[in-house]
Amino acid sequence: MSFAKLSTSALAIAVVSASAAAARDQVQVAGSSTVLPYASIVAEAFGENFEFPTPVVESGGSSAGLKRFCEGVGENTVDIANASRAIRDREIAACAENGVTDIIEVRIGYDGIVFASQQAGPAFTEFEPSDWYTALAAEMPVDGAMVANPNTTWDQVNADLPAVDIAAFIPGTKHGTREVFEEKVLLQGCEDTGALQAMLDMGMDEDAAEGACMAVRTDGKSVDIDGDYTETLARIDSNTNGIGVFGLAFYENNTDKLKVATMGGVAPSTETISTGEYPVSRPLYFYVKKAHIGVIPGLKEYAEFFVSDEIAGPDGPLAEYGLVSDPALAETQANVADEEILGGNT
């Protein structure tokens, strides 16, 4: 009965593995799919240059990553969470409840969000935040009352835009990108058009008015994409009039298929984003569990390597891939070296 032998040995290994897990020797990272390419580039270079094994980088979204990060301290929890937004107070509280108290926040650089359409499609070359608000808002104030968005073509939104149907592909609500899109484009557009003021004048309180600014129409003119940018690209490919929201790095890898539009008169590039001229950008972070430093081999070295000049600097491989490097990188390096935790060392 060799099968019996095989199966008992497999079960034995399964039991032993619980203790084997205690000897985890590689760094484990989870979180944002926007940060994943950068983290994998760093992990690969880290594995090449150090005697530590290559870290494991999983994706799944900023929120999912931070949730796993906050599950507790111990070797079967992740050491680092990647996030395309800053950690929220609610998440810090959830972390603290599970004993994860000392968290080191590391800002790795900035990511631009670009608006692109098919290379051969209509001439979408210039946008203002107000165009996007007027095109995508669910309801807007007209003569003192909220009415459903009447616009169906882009030229109704702005006479300078092509006369084609509105077909926007925006990131779904589980993406960190969506939050930036709502705050920096829709809310901005809402203010620029005076709609926000009109709503406040109608007697709405500020929260409700801002909520109304960021509510996206659900009549099919705007489609939430819950998958990755590859899915948005596939939708744009099959729809001549489609416009999608992409990360700068994704656009730079697909310039043969996509043409990018300016926002507020500024073309997106690593330069315009680092100077702050291009309005739609956001910082990228990763969070390190201080309790794991010294327990998981290579964890601090990985964090330091990530923000070193030769990796995250303006000439490093991350910038080459599309990351906008952080002008305050030296400060971040010092923070990582001192293991400065959120809320300050006490």
Place this chain on the structure above:
Amino acid sequence: MTDATNADLPYSEPAGVKKGSLMTQDARTRKRNAAEKRFKAYGVIAISIGMLMLLVLVYNIISRGTGAFQQTFVTLDVELSAERLDKVGNRDINDLRKVSTFGYAPLLREAFEAKVAEHGIETDLSSKDMAGILSPSAPALLRNYVLSTPSVIGETIKFEFLASGRVDGYLKDRVTRDSIAEDKNISPAQLDFVDQLLEVGFVEKRFNMNFITGADSSDARPEAAGMGVSMLGSLFMMLVVLALALPIGVAASIYLEEFAPKNWITDIIEVNISNLAAVPSIVFGILGLAVFINYMHLPNSAPLVGGLVLTLMTLPTIIISTRASLKAVPPSIRDAALGVGASKMQSVFHHVLPLAAPGILTGTIIGLAQALGETAPLLLIGMVGFIASNPPDSIASGLLDPNSAMPAQIYEWAKRSDPAFYERAWGGIIILLGFLITMNTIAVILRRRFERRW
């Protein structure tokens, strides 16, 4: 009997019926024949649609995926200068390790400059742009070589480097001068330089073994990515599935089929096994996350956990096919065994089980093939991501160290932004399909050779 009676009767026309002949078809016969022809035509159309779909699929997979098996290489003589690599000059491995891959990059630039001077290639490119046609994996290759044999420092050695994904795309006609108009990563001047090197024969496209044996690579270097490590991940998962699902499944079905009393409890078990076979695989992934990782504290991303989850998924398939093949053994065999004095267990293990074995094996192989192609449960236990970078060095590390699996690797590649990964995803599908076809062929051969019919 009836034939005889009919033959005895003299043939007579029934009154009022038109005289017909077997030679000429009447309207109703024609109608019936036409209906039959139409039905045959529908069948042929149905089969042709199926075949056409299959052809389109296979054509797509092959036309998009074969590119991944070829890769562009650049041959270069690199002077491993001691000044740069060993400043201390003692060839001490610890000092050599301090030079990172960034310290090796200038060697490549110098090698390009030397090559241009030697062959009289005219180009306005800076040496940095020349080195830009190489994969970012090139300095790592140099560094690993130097660290493994430090004695080569100071010599000039011929290396074959991977060309960057864009250059590779240019040789595969995926990248053209028009398509890179807006591209920051490569310029038309660099493509001209590649053309010049092609003429001299230092750039070459050939079969790429690394795609089959290599590890995954980061988003910055699609040209270096391979399926090898994730194949090992799949292999270890299949070993776990085989070692657990086969004995458990066979034992369960022998008990249910041969020993268990037929009552409402066994009926409920039977219904539940059939239901289990229809449960979506993602459910098993959630179960695996909750039980194996969160409760039992097994390591994340480990093929062992993947194997356990896929075992749960494969068990119903194996139980159902085993029970069917046990049922197919005629009762006379059991009766004969019992009749000559064998115990119930002897009759099962000496006579029924050997006769049912081919059917059991076929069911197991098909169950394994199904498990091999499964991605959804792996998403939840951390086997999708940038994982498969370290090949396992022992059986224990193969089971416990983080790894990916073939379908998870394909899914991961299909998500990445560089179009070069897209080609590799299709190439990965070819490899996966190869495995599935082989397994199914083995199942068919086993069935043909050993199955007995009564």
